[in-house]
Amino acid sequence: MTRHLALACASVLALSACQNASENSGAASSTKSDDLTSASQDRDILPASAKPVSYEITITPNLETKTFTGEATLVFDVVNETDQIIVNGLDLEVVEARIDGAPVEADVQADSQRIAFISAAPIATGQHTITTSYSGIIYEQSAGLFHVEYPAKDGEQLMLASQFEPGDARRLAPMWDEPGLKATFKMSVIAPEEMSVISNTPVARTTAEENGQKRIDFEPTPKMSSYLLFLGMGDLSRISQVEDGVEHGVVTKAGDQEKGRFALDSSVALLPYFNDYFGVPYPLEKLDHIAVPGAGGFGAMENWGAIMYFESALVLDPKLSTPRDKQRVFGVVAHEMAHQWFGDLVTMAWWNDLWLNEGFASWMASKSTDNFHPAWNPWLRAAGGRNRAMSIDSFSSTHPIVQNVRNIEEANLAFDAITYLKGQAVIRMIEAYVGEDAFREGVRAYMHDHAYGNTTTADLWRALEAASDAPIRDIARDFTTQPGVPLINVSSVVCDDARDVSVVTLSQGRFAADEASKAEELVWQVPVTATTVGNTKTARTTISGAQLQEMKVEGCGAVKINAAETSYFRTNYEAGAFDALDSSWTSLDAADQLGLLNDAYALGQTGDAPYGRFLTLSQNVTTDAEPLILSNVAANLSAIDQLYTGRPSREAFAAFARERLGPVLDHLGWEKASGESDNLASLRASLIGTLARLGDEATLNEAHRRFALYEENPDAVGADILRTIVSVVASNADEAMFEKLFKRAQNASSPLEQRLYLFALTGVRDETLAAKALELFLTADDVPTQLRARLISGVGNQHPELVWSFYIERRADVDALLDPLSRHGYPAGLVGSSLNVETADQLEAFAKDNLPASAGAAIARTVNRMRYRAQIRDLRLPELDDWLAEHAG
Helix, strand or coil: CHHHHHHHHHCHHHHHHHHHHHHHHCHHHHHHHHHHHHHCCCCCCCCCCEEEEEEEEEEEEECCCCEEEEEEEEEEEECCCEEEEEEECCCCEEEEEEECCEECEEEEECCCCEEEEEEEEEECCEEEEEEEEEEEECECCCCEEEEEEECCCCCCEEEEEEECCCCCHHHCCCECCCCCCCEEEEEEEEEECCCEEEECCCEEEEEECCCCEEEEEECCCCCECHHHCCEEEECEEEEEEEECCEEEEEEEECCCHHHHHHHHHHHHHHHHHHHHHHCCCCCCCEEEEEEECCCCCCCEECCCCEEEEEHHHCCCCCCCCCHHHHHHHHHHHHHHHHHCCECCCEEECCHHHCHHHHHHHHHHHHHHHHHHCHHHCHHHHHHHHHHHHHHHHCCCCCCCCCCCCCCHHHHHHCCCHHHHHHHHHHHHHHHHHHCHHHHHHHHHHHHHHHCCCEECHHHHHHHHHHHHCCCCHHHHHHHHHCCCEEEEEEEEEEEECCCCEEEEEEEEEEECCCHHHHHCCCCCCEEEEEEECCCCCCEEEEECCCCCEEEEEECCCCEEECHHHCCCCEEEECHHHHHHHHHCHHHCCHHHHHHHHHHHHHHHHHCCCCCHHHHHHHCCCCCCCCHHHHHHHHHHHHHHHHHCCCCCCHHHHHHHHHHHHHHHHHHHCCCCCCCCCHHHHHHHHHHHHHHHHCCCHHHHHHHHHHHHHHHHCHHHCCHHHHHHHHHHHHHCCCHHHHHHHHHHHHCCCCHHHHHHHHHHHCCCCCHHHHHHHHHHHHHCCCCCHHHHHHHHHHHCCCCHHHHHHHHHHCHHHHHCCCCCCCCCCHHHHHHCCCCCHHHHHHHHHHHHHHCCHHHHHHHHHHHHHHHHHHHHHHHHHHHHHHHHHHHCC
C-alpha cells in the first residue's frame, strides 16, 4: 500500500496526499531515530514538545548594508503542553513575535543558536502559529544568505545565494533546523525589479512594489528538511528545456548561459535514468542548476529543485575549460541530482548517518557516468577515491562511516573523505555482493517506503536484505560501524593439477599505518573474490578473522584477489604470488592492474611489503596503457619525489621517474589529436605538470615557449593544456613573471579566467614571491573574498612552514574568511604537505589551545599523516635507493 501511494507522487498535485501517507510509512524510522537520540544524551537537539508543519517566509535584502529584514509564519503541532516554543536562530534580531495572535517574548539565545518564544499562558496540544518579524545578515562567507562580488564588463556585480547545510537555515529565519523535522516552505522575496530571483519551486506570482521593487512569491515546496531551502538573486541568465513535464534550467550570471549548455544537456539525460533507477519519479515541476562565482568549503549543494554550484563545477568556457573539467561537471551534476532522491526525498534522521546522503550520491555519480560516458572509465577514477579513503582509514585517527555526531559543529566536520569516498566504496562492495538487480530493487523499496520521511542506516540494510535474500547485515555493520581497512594476506597459491584449480591460502589482518591501529584488533566479514589470470570464472568467499582459510579458484596460474577491485580491502601477496601477477601484467584487466599498483604503493609505505614492488610494476605500464593508469603512476612518482626533498639521492629517483614518463609524453605529443579521448587529453596535462615538477628541462622549455606564444595569440594554446602551462610558468616565475601573471588576474574578463592565474600563483617556488603572494591573496582588492582562504592554503603545498607562520601572524584576518564547513579543519590544510615533524607538533599544540575538542580527530588525521610521511622518508626511501641502484641502467 505504501509503495503504491509513493508511486502516485509522480504528480505534483499528489504531493500532499503522498506526504501525508509517508507520515505512517516513516513512523517506524522516526521511532528508531528517537531511540538513537535517547541513547545519545549529549546530542544537541531541540525539545520534542513541538514539531513544524509549514513555513511562510518573506525576505527583503538590503544590498547596500548587506542585511535583510524578514517576516515568517511558522505553523507547528504541539505534542506536549508547554509555555515556550524553542526553535533555532542565529544572528537574527527579533523585532516582534506572536503565538496565535498574542504577543510573546522572544528570548534569543546566541550561544545555543536558539530562540525561545515564551508565552504568558500554556500552549495546549494541537496546531498553532508563530508570526514574527526580524532582521539578519547577508554574509561574505558561504553560509546562510551570502553575497558574491565578481568582475563583469560594466564593473563589479553582486549576486546573492544561500548555503544552509548542515545548520545554517537558522540564519535566514527562526525554524526547526534539524534534518528529521521536515515541513513545507513557501518563500517570498522583495527585490529590485531588475534582478532575477530563484528558489526551490516555480514563481507563483510577481507583483510590483514601491520604490522600484517587486515581490516574488514562490509555490510551496514539498515536505523537506530545512537545509534544502534555497534563495538566489542577481543579474542572471537562464536556459531551459522541458522534458517529461519537468523544466530543467541552468542559471548563470548574465551572458554566461551558453557555458551551462553541457550541464543542461546532462541534466536532461540524467533525470529519466534516475527516475527509472529509483522507481519514484522526480516530484517537482522544475530542476534548476545555479552557477555562483566564488568558492567555499564545498563545490555544490543539493537544494531540492534549485541545486547551487560554485561556478567552476557547472559552467564550461571553451577557451579555458579542460576535458577533465567537462567530466567533473557531469559528475557533480550527477552527484547532486542523485541527492534529489537520496537526501532530499529520503533524508537521514540525524547527521551521524550523513553517509546515506553523500556516499550514495558519490556512488551513483560514478554509476550514471559509466552509463552515459563509459569511455571516461569512471570506476577506475573512483578507485582513486577509494585509495584516498583507505589512506585516511589506515590511521587510528579515522572514524567509522556511521559516527556519533552530537551537534552542528561536529556535523560540519563530518563532510570528509570517509563519509564520501569510503561510503561510496562500501556501497559498491555491497552491490557487487548482492548483485546489481537485487540491489536496485532494494533501493526502490527503500525509496517507496520512506518517501518524504527520515531513515537510519539500518533501514537501508533491511530493504537490501529483503530484496536480495543475502545476509548482508553483518558485512554492512562491520564496514560502517567500525573504522579501518581489512588486509587480506595471501600466504600461498598452489596448483591442484588434477582438478585444474588454484588453492589459495588467505587470512585477514588490518592495514595499519600507525602503531595504535596495529594494536587495535578488528575483524570484518569481508567478501572476497578471486580469478586466475586468463580464466573468466570468479570464485567467491567471505573471510573473517586471522585464521588461515583456503579458497579454490578455477584454473592454474597467477591469482588476482579482489577481482575487478569492487571490495574495500588491501591485498598483500607473498613473493611467489606477486611475481606471478607481475609476469602476467598484460593479461590483467585495467581495474586489476590499478589495484595492484595502489596496493603495492600503500603496502610499501607501511613496510608490509617491499616498497620496490611499486617501481617494479610501474615498469610494466607501457606508453599506450590505459590513460588513468598512466596518470596514477605519474601522480605516485611525483608524490615519492616530494618525499625525497632534501635527500642526496633525489636526483637519481627523479631521473628514473623522467625516464618512465618522458617517453609517454613523447608518444602522446603536445597537441590534441582529432578524435582523441578525454582521458588521453587529461593525461597529457598530467604528464606535462609532473615532468616539469621533476625538473625535466625539455618539458620546462616547451611550456615556457608555448606560454610566450599564448601571450601573442591566445588561440595558440589549447584549453586542454593551458592551465597546466600557466601553472608551470607560475611555479618557476621570477619577479617580473609573477607581476605579469598577477596583472593578468587583475584584468581577467571572467571569474574563471581570474581563477586560472590566481591559483597558478599559489605554486610559485621562490619563497620571497610566495610570501608576496600570501599578502596579495589576503589584502589585494582584486582578489575575490570567497577565494582568499583557498589561495592562502594553496601556497602551503610548496611552502607549508611559510604559510603556517603567516597564518599564526594573521590568524584573525584569515579566520574571518572561513565558512563553517572549513573553519576547524583549515589550519591542518595549511601544513599537510610538510615533512617536518616539528611542524606537526606545532599544529597539534595549536589545535589543543585554540580549537574545540570536536576538531581534535580531524587535526589528528593530518598530524598522523605528516609524521607518517616523515617516517616513510626515513625508513622506506632507503629501500627505493637500493632498488634504483640494483636496476640502474
